[in-house]
Amino acid sequence: DVKVTQSSRYLVKRTGEKVFLECVQDMDHENMFWYRQDPGLGLRLIYFSYDVKMKEKGDIPEGYSVSREKKERFSLILESASTNQTSMYLCASRTPGLAGGPTDTQYFGPGTRLTVL
Amino acid sequence: DQQVKQNSPSLSVQEGRISILNCDYTNSMFDYFLWYKKYPAEGPTFLISISSIKDKNEDGRFTVFLNKSAKHLSLHIVPSQPGDSAVYFCAASAKNFGNEKLTFGTGTRLTIIP
Incomplete structure (x- = not known):
């Protein structure tokens, strides 16, 4: 079973603080993703990484x-946390494969609910 | 610009009946579609997917239908069970972007009434 873990389930920080959210996967997946989930907006992609030391901006x-x-x-x-970054943050990982195959599935961690005061 | 839309934020269905969740998309480059299910305080879990070369994919109680001309897909759950109560997200990806990036809809909260 794929396991994606996130360092914290709940986090409360103050405006202006630097915040680190950690994600670890145990399936040797090349691709990893960070999303935020907000009511009425669904999941929105923040950044993703094709492989080690590679990163791409999301939406x-x-x-x-x-x-x-x-x-x-x-x-x-989060370099300098702001109140509009209060959200549920979800990490995911994936192994690239042929389109239409099961390897296109992204596997998600349990999420970190971040509150910025 | 919401490229994947789920116009019903919520849906209530009687246990044993069919649940139909709908999803529309605007980007004709999308060629792979997925449904994820999310319980509170958990990450989304993959449910079922369909490639654009197919119009139907079935897995047990779950069937996904794809109508490419209408840019519409739907998820049918039959019979609906209380454990199906969750938020359902549809998602889409495009091969020309390597299929790495998923674009998600806003989600539909399904409640199964016992």
């Missing part, structure tokens, strides 16, 4: 950065 990268130094770990960084 809403502003205010975030990422780090992928090891294949199994993908970190999301």
Whole structure:
């Protein structure tokens, strides 16, 4: 079974703090992703990584950065947290494969609910 | 610009009946579609998928239908069970982007009434 773990389930931070969200997967997946989930907006992609030390901006990268130094770990960084970054953050991983195959599935972690005061 | 839309934020269905969840998309480059299910305080889990070369895919109680001309897909659950109560997200990807990136809809909260 694929396992994606996130360092915290709940996190409360103050405006202006630097925040690190950690994600680890144990299936040697090349691709990793960070999303945020907000009511009425669904899941929106923040950043993703094809492989170690590679990163690509998603749909809403502003205010975030990422780090992928090891294949199994993908970190999301909020450089200076703001109240509009209060959200549920979800990490996912995937092995690239032929389109239409089961390897296209992304596997998600349990999420981190971040509150910025 | 919402490329994947789920116009019903919520749906209630009697236990044993059929649940039909709908999803529309606008990007004709999408060629692979997935449904995810999410319980509160958990990450989404993959449910079923369909390639654009097919119009139907079935897995047990779950069937996904794809109408490419209408840019519409639907998820049928029959019979519906209480454990199906969750938020359902449809998602789409495109081969020319390597299929890495999924675009998600806004979700439909399904409630099964015992």
